[in-house]
Amino acid sequence: MGWEDELFAVFDDLEGQASALYAADRTAEVADRSRAEYQQVSLASRLMASAGSTLTLVVRGIGPVAGTVERVADGWLLLASGEHDWVVHLGAVSTVEGASVRSVPEVAWSPLTRLGLASALRRIAEAGERCVLHLVDGTRHDGALRRVGADFCELVEGDRRTVLVAFSALAAAQSRPA
Template identity: 30%
Template sequence: MDDRIEALLSDVEAMHASREAHARRGELSDEVAVHAAQRTLLERMRGAIGQPVQVVVAAREISGTAVFLGDGIFVIAGIEATIVTIDWIREIRTRSRRHRYETGPLERLGMASALRRLASDHEEISLELAGEGGAIRGRSDMVASDYIEISGRIIPHRSIALVQARVNPFA
């Protein structure tokens, strides 16, 4: 009979320990959820700088190393440097789980700055336009604050999904 009482007490203790562990996991889960709710996509992208990434824009996937995060742009170095407009990104994959909170000193530079730097080096670039806009290849004739003139066409910056060039404009 003593064995049955000991077994019953062991079961009760195990059940109590299990409930406490479950409650602690629930509290931890709630704490993790609250912490995650405060994080942003830009912080996650900042944490991926220097890491391999895959970015899906429209129907294309761009792979390489994340090298720069600017005002509305994410630069990926691969076979070519790709300047991706953040608003046109559909998906990002990275092995990095880091978030970086502090902004870099050059993070205020955006698409116009990248295009101006490429134009000053007389680099040939390829613009991929959002939606069904297609692609335009050439050297820019002029870069204004909100548009670029290239191959006789005036393209608003907001229409550019990505830019590809041989060199990273922020290197």
């Protein structure tokens, strides 16, 4: 083998090493970018991708609640579960089973999904439906929602007793059939 062949063999070897280093560096960069991008994924965006699916949520103060995700919005979701619908405060969700592996970024959400928990509770109040408010500490209040403020709701229980419930303490509102 002549000196030219040996030189080309050295260049080929160096080029192979450079390609291997680039590939290893690229793999690490892609993994870093993937981790960085996933930091932007919220629980709500994963739940939004699960709309129409049956999930099991563990909700603080209640325990497991299973049902079909009907709607996801800013800070809450609507879960259909047999005769009862649940308006679940996302801040009270501990775990979710059965969620889609995908997510829907918030920029792709409908403007209606920007409506907060107060909007969902106002709909219940306006309909005059009876409901049970489940709190994160495990207590329950059964009655009819009358008014909804900025960060609380007003529930009238059976004996006309009025209870104000702070949204920060609310785990979920469960509908009661008439």
